Amino acid sequence: MTGELPPFQRFLDAHRDVVWRFLVSSVGPIEAEDCFQETFIAALRAYPRLRADSNPRAWVLTIAHRKSLDAHRARARRATPVEDPAAADGRSASALSAPERDETLWSAVDELPARQRSAVVLRYVADLPHREIAATIGCSEEAARRSLHEGLSKLRKVVSA
Amino acid sequence: MTDRLEDALRRGASAEHVAAGTTRRLSARIAQEGLADISYTPVDSPFGPLLAAATKRGLVRLAFPEEDVDSVLERLARRISPRIVEAPAPLEPVQRELEEYFSGARRGFELSLDWSLIGPFGRRVLRATAEIPYGGVLSYGEVAADAGSPRGSRAAGNALGSNPIPIVIPCHRVVRTGGGIGGYGGGLDRKRWLLELEGAFPGGPPSA
Numbered sequence: 277m278t279g280e281l282p283p284f285q286r287f288l289d290a291h292r293d294v295v296w297r298f299l300v301s302s303v304g305p306i307e308a309e310d311c312f313q314e315t316f317i318a319a320l321r322a323y324p325r326l327r328a329d330s331n332p333r334a335w336v337l338t339i340a341h342r343k344s345l346d347a348h349r350a351r352a353r354r355a356t357p358v359e360d361p362a363a364a365d366g367r368s369a370s371a372l373s374a375p376e377r378d379e380t381l382w383s384a385v386d387e388l389p390a391r392q393r394s395a396v397v398l399r400y401v402a403d404l405p406h407r408e409i410a411a412t413i414g415c416s417e418e419a420a421r422r423s424l425h426e427g428l429s430k431l432r433k434v435v436s437a
Numbered sequence: 438m439t440d441r442l443e444d445a446l447r448r449g450a451s452a453e454h455v456a457a458g459t460t461r462r463l464s465a466r467i468a469q470e471g472l473a474d475i476s477y478t479p480v481d482s483p484f485g486p487l488l489a490a491a492t493k494r495g496l497v498r499l500a501f502p503e504e505d506v507d508s509v510l511e512r513l514a515r516r517i518s519p520r521i522v523e524a525p526a527p528l529e530p531v532q533r534e535l536e537e538y539f540s541g542a543r544r545g546f547e548l549s550l551d552w553s554l555i556g557p558f559g560r561r562v563l564r565a566t567a568e569i570p571y572g573g574v575l576s577y578g579e580v581a582a583d584a585g586s587p588r589g590s591r592a593a594g595n596a597l598g599s600n601p602i603p604i605v606i607p608c609h610r611v612v613r614t615g616g617g618i619g620g621y622g623g624g625l626d627r628k629r630w631l632l633e634l635e636g637a638f639p640g641g642p643p644s645a
Contacts, residue, residue: 283510283521284473288460296455304450312455313463320472323520381442382450400446428442435442 392427474518495549544571562596
C-alpha cells in the first residue's frame with residue numbers, strides 16, 4: 277500500500293525551491309545543479325517508502341544534506357590548492373541571479389565544519405525549526421542548537437572583520 | 438533577535454526559485470532513465486488540452502480538459518504508483534497520433550495501452566469497443582453481447598462511461614439501439630463531433 281502520498285510531481289513542486297536554496301548556500305551554484313538532480317532522483321527512487329504521515333520537507337532536505345556532504349568530500353579529494361575559494365567552487369558572481377550576494381559571507385559558510393554549515397543553512401535559508409534541523413542532520417536537538425550557535429559565532433568573526 | 442548577519446543568511450546564496458532549465462533537465466533525466474512509474478503531460482486537442490498519462494506498459498489515462506488534474510493524478514497515485522512525474526517525452530507518440538487522428542489523417546491508433554485501471558468486466562466491454570472500426574457504430578446491447586453478457590447493456594453502458602482512455606478506446610462509437618446517440622463521459626457535443634469526424638453518420642449524427 278502506498279497510502280495517501282501525493283503524486284511525486286506535487287512533492288517536487290512543493291519542495292524544489294527550498295532544496296535549491298539549501299544546496300546553493302551549502303555547495304555553491306555550480307555543484308548545486310548536480311546535487312539537485314541527485315537529491316530528487318534519490319527521492320523519486322525511495323518515494324513509495326516515504327510514510328504519508330512523515331515530514332516530506334525534512335525528508336528531502338535530509339537527502340539534500342547527504343548530497344551536499346558528498347559534494348564537499350569529493351571536493352576535498354580533488355584537493356585543488358585553493359587561493360580563491362569563491363572561484364574554486366564556481367561561485368563566480370556571474371553565475372548568480374542574486375547580485376547582492378555576499379561573497380565573503382558565503383565563502384565563510386562554505387568553510388564551516390559540515391554540521392555547523394548544515395545547521396546554519398537549514399536554520400536561515402530553509403527556515404527550519406531546531407527540531408527539524410536535528411532530524412535532518414541526524415543529531416539531538418541540543419546538538420543542533422550548539423552547532424548552529426558555533427557556526428554563527430565563527431561567521432560573526434569573519435563578517436565583522 | 439535579528440541582526441545583519443542573520444538577515445544576510447536569510448537572503449540565502451541564491452534567488453528564490455530554482456531555474457526552469459534545472460527542473461527540465463531533471464525531468465528529462467527521469468524520463469531517460471525510466472525512473473517514473475507514470476509520466477504525464479498535457480496534449481493538444483480541439484477540445485482543449487487533454488491530460489495524457491502513461492506507464493511503462495502504455496497509455497493508461499486520457500482526461501478531458503474539465504477534469505481536475507490533481508484528482509486525476511491523485512487517483513493514479515492511489516491506484517498504480519505515486520512515482521508520477523510530468524514529462525512530455527514518453528508521451529510524444531500519443532501526442533502525434535492524436536494530432537493525426539483529430540486532423541482526419543489517422544483512422545486507428547497504434548499506441549500500446551495499459552488496462553490496469555479497468556476491471557475484468559470493463560475490460561471485456563472496452564476490448565469489444567476497441568474492435569469497432571473507424572466510421573462504424575454499435576449499440577450498447579451489441580457491445581454487451583460481444584463482451585459475453587447479452588443482457589448486460591446497462592452494465593456495458595456503465596463500463597463505457599468510466600472508460601479511462603476515451604477517444605483512443607472509442608467508446609463514442611457505442612450508441613443507442615433506436616438510433617439515439619446515448620451518453621458520453623466527455624459530453625454529447627464531443628461525441629457528435631467525433632462521430633462526425635469519422636463520418637459515422639453521412640446524414641448528420643442523431644440528436645438524442
